[in-house]
Amino acid sequence: MGTATGIIRALNSGIKHLAIKRFTLRYPEEKLKFVGDGYQFDPSTGVGIAGLKGRHMLFHDHCTGCQLCSIACEGVAEAIAMVKVPEEQKQNKKSIMPQIDYGKCVFCGLCVDACPFYALYMTNDYELSSFTKEGLIYTPAQLAVKPYLSQDSEIQITDRGATHG
């Protein structure tokens, strides 16, 4: 194949893409849809449930303050600190619950694997930016709030190429 033919073929294969739909995800307007409600773990079988490893969700009525999540995080990111909570739960004698610093968290989900009481899960919320370092520290009360999400974009594959529809 000659040089001129090769260059024309290369240009031609690029020009074909003018007729193909764009693949780009326009992020703030469109958001990717994920499987499930976030990464969860079933201690009875010892196997996780697939989902995005985003911000955590703490169920106050399950948490016993056993610190296993904090111990699991010790070797990874040291992001979890156990703090006093004002409320009184009957299963939580010491009234301590995890507080997570997302400035340190690496979102590996080993704390979710460590929890034997179905108290700590992860959610599909990944937009955690803040102007201050203190704003990244989520207290047990903040972690109990279910995030509001509007994620509906998925990869569609058609004859005219792939798009985020």
Next chain:
Amino acid sequence: MTDIMPPGLALKKVDERIMTLNVGPQHPGSGHMRIVVQIDGDYIVACDPDPGYVHRGEEKMAEYRNYITNVPHLERPVIHDSCNVLYPYVLGAEEILGIEVPERAKYVRVICSELNRCIYTMYWLAIYGIFLGHSTMFMWPAGDRELLIDLMEKVSGARVTHAHFIPGGVRNDLPANFEDVCLRQVNYFEKRIKEYAAVFYDNPILISRTRDTGVLTRENAIRYGTTGSVLRASGVDYDLRVKAPYDVYEELDVHTNVLKEGDSYARSKVPWLDMMESCNIIRQALQKMPKSGSVRTKLKPNPKTKGPATVYKRVESGRGSLGCYIVSDGKTEPYRVKMSVPSFRNLLAMPNLLIGEKLGNMPSVYWSLNYWPVEADR
């Protein structure tokens, strides 16, 4: 080109014709590294690669963490290839802890490993494109990579640092309807990478820049201990998935791509051919995978080993043979974790390849060696 050049050679006294040039320490898409070259006019006469700017002490860190908490940080050296980087450690830890892995988990691992190999290679290819000033080849792989990242995100819940492999299997089962989505996206991905031939691999501009530059002969490739795509581009048929199969690679039909030229062009083409082979392996694994069953052996959060033991496991990563040597003294933490990384072994060939080349050919030779500074420094 000199035939034998000791790696990391010391700088000689500079005479009037020779200019010493510091290339870096810069971040060529993967981590900081420096190459000290001496040039006579436009030709490189001496070359001294200087790695070590991104040393993180991963191996030392592994001595203070137990076999489970080692998982999230040992994948950091190559985040784009995080499953493969973790693979030998996980295989070794399983042998030391004496855990059996469920059959389905092995297939899930193979699928994740092959997806990660493609994700890494696409990133590598994007950087190779922009190194040569070919911006289409930067945009296309960076976009098409998203198809596979989306699959890994569905499986593991994270885009790059998956922390998905764990001693005893994988963290979680595949999501519902994953087989169909995976097949559809992988087939489309394969169709897309075949289009790269016209725009990149058959492009006369690329061929004129990479053909016959940095020729690594078969003998030298073996002598310097290179591995992976660099070794296969020099005509050595060596792929651990075929030569020393781990997990379920024995049951899969893996074809090794070998090119004889040993120049930058062959080294840039072998990973591209490997990606198509990876697509084949993913399709086979999806077909042969048991449709149900456990994917993880239940394990304590702080498992104890049975006694002193040593183990060495290796896998074929996106860059080549990647080994992990674990010494256990019977405690909950490993006594020593040592990784034998392909990046460093491929780097050893660089002084030999660059001497006698023009300075302008340095990017094409450097990045075709499949060298990842962070992995070499760990």
